Amino acid sequence: FFPGIFIISGLNYMLSPGVTINRDPVRGRHVACTQPLAMGKIIIMEKPFAHSLDAKFTTNMCQTCLCSTDSIIPCTSCNLVAYCCSACQEADRSNHGKECQSIRQVRPHNPTQTLRLMLRVLRRMDMEVQKGDPAVGVAFGELVSHMDQIDVGTKEKYAQMAKLVRDCKLRGEDVAAFDDLKGIISMFCTFEANNFNILNEDMQVVGAGVYLMCTALNHSCTPNAVVTFHGPMLQVRAAKNIHPGEEVTISYIDLAASTDARQQELLPRYFFECRCRLCQRGTDGRQRDMEMGLLLDVVNPMLKEVQMQLDDLRRCILGGHTLRKAEDYSAARVKYAEALGLQKGKLGPHHIFTFETFEGLVQCCIELEDFGEALRHCATSLPLYEWMYSVAGAHPLVGLQYYTHAKLAWLAGEEGSAWASKQRALQILLHTHGPEHALVQGLRAFGPQEGRSPD
Numbered sequence: 001f002f003p004g005i006f007i008i009s010g011l012n013y014m015l016s017p018g019v020t021i022n023r024d025p026v027r028g029r030h031v032a033c034t035q036p037l038a039m040g041k042i043i044i045m046e047k048p049f050a051h052s053l054d055a056k057f058t059t060n061m062c063q064t065c066l067c068s069t070d071s072i073i074p075c076t077s078c079n080l081v082a083y084c085c086s087a088c089q090e091a092d093r094s095n096h097g098k099e100c101q102s103i104r105q106v107r108p109h110n111p112t113q114t115l116r117l118m119l120r121v122l123r124r125m126d127m128e129v130q131k132g133d134p135a136v137g138v139a140f141g142e143l144v145s146h147m148d149q150i151d152v153g154t155k156e157k158y159a160q161m162a163k164l165v166r167d168c169k170l171r172g173e174d175v176a177a178f179d180d181l182k183g184i185i186s187m188f189c190t191f192e193a194n195n196f197n198i199l200n201e202d203m204q205v206v207g208a209g210v211y212l213m214c215t216a217l218n219h220s221c222t223p224n225a226v227v228t229f230h231g232p233m234l235q236v237r238a239a240k241n242i243h244p245g246e247e248v249t250i251s252y253i254d255l256a257a258s259t260d261a262r263q264q265e266l267l268p269r270y271f272f273e274c275r276c277r278l279c280q281r282g283t284d285g286r287q288r289d290m291e292m293g294l295l296l297d298v299v300n301p302m303l304k305e306v307q308m309q310l311d312d313l314r315r316c317i318l319g320g321h322t323l324r325k326a327e328d329y330s331a332a333r334v335k336y337a338e339a340l341g342l343q344k345g346k347l348g349p350h351h352i353f354t355f356e357t358f359e360g361l362v363q364c365c366i367e368l369e370d371f372g373e374a375l376r377h378c379a380t381s382l383p384l385y386e387w388m389y390s391v392a393g394a395h396p397l398v399g400l401q402y403y404t405h406a407k408l409a410w411l412a413g414e415e416g417s418a419w420a421s422k423q424r425a426l427q428i429l430l431h432t433h434g435p436e437h438a439l440v441q442g443l444r445a446f447g448p449q450e451g452r453s454p455d
Helices: 086-091 093-105 113-131 135-141 152-167 181-194 259-270 283-291 303-325 329-343 352-367 371-388 396-411 415-432 438-445
Strands: 005-008 011-015 019-024 028-033 042-046 050-053 196-199 205-210 225-230 233-238 247-250
Touching (some): 113 152, 113 181, 113 205, 233 247, 303 329, 352 371, 352 396, 371 396, 396 415
Antiparallel strands (some): 011 042
16 A cells, blocks of 8 residues: 555555545445546555455465466365465465365365355454454445345345355354354345456456445446456556546446446346436437447338348357357357358447457457467457447556557567557556556566667
């Protein structure tokens, strides 16, 4: 952390002097701007109250600092948690000590990431209660579980998980929360709507964390702030210039989607209908959906025929996604290439299917080490990324795509193109991640340098 950090009992966070956390009946808790915030300025930094890694990353990622390393030190007692060094292992001892015993107690079953996160939260809450400071309890009390809106099937799943949590209670352990099944079910519901996915440098989900202050940030499909991570540390930076009186907002979902698709993702998990300017069916939102090719009744009167063609195309792209997920990159590339052929001359330049097809082709070609073809598709995708995420100001996915293009161009010996993409990537990622982030430092050190810039 840096000067200005607030440390309140178990809550470790920094709030910029230019913002406040307010409360009102309509928006609930929200973050309001009180002083001008320039693009790239840090708004909030917060350490997680608790976090856990996805099991597939524990063999090469440190549980404490989330760095990736080949020199991993596994916990030899449970083999479900690992560290990059003895210092990180010691720093996590208060969290993992009893967790490790619980893991071994319920063997042969291995607790899932969500279950391990719950164990860490309950034990950490108990520690804070023992200290006699109510700050953590107050912070959790402000989170909404939406328990009355969650469907019966999900509640039944959480009830089974609550029983597993109770089974993890150690003999002689005096933590009353382990026996409160209804309270644990409510906490699982709270996790669903309030936890943050922790992302690595490639914007890949590697775990989940409880960030009590950052839950005050509301959603918008035209956000003015962006969330990134330095290990488990969550940072919120201004993605645009923010003016006094504006609410600071982030996006809870991927913005590369139509209005209907965004609403369908928000409502089941977060239980609200977004009413930002893109979602109110006004000129901005309607124009964007039209350019993405999603208002078929407007752009083409032959709706039935067009819909059939789009259904075939959708199946082709989904087939590519399925094969890529299964790591059959050769077959996936064939599917994406087929989809590209079906699109030719039929879709606009900003159609969501075009975006997904080029995204898939780039990744498949990289995995197959066909870097020349990857470069060609990546170059085509750059204006798509710029347009798709333009509503969000500076967006890390756009910066990462330019970084990818810079690396591919450098491999191909195209120094001029590599230099231009490196500079554009730096321009974006400095705003979203900051100059001290390892991603930005790696980008600065990569390939073409300022003293060797092409004419």
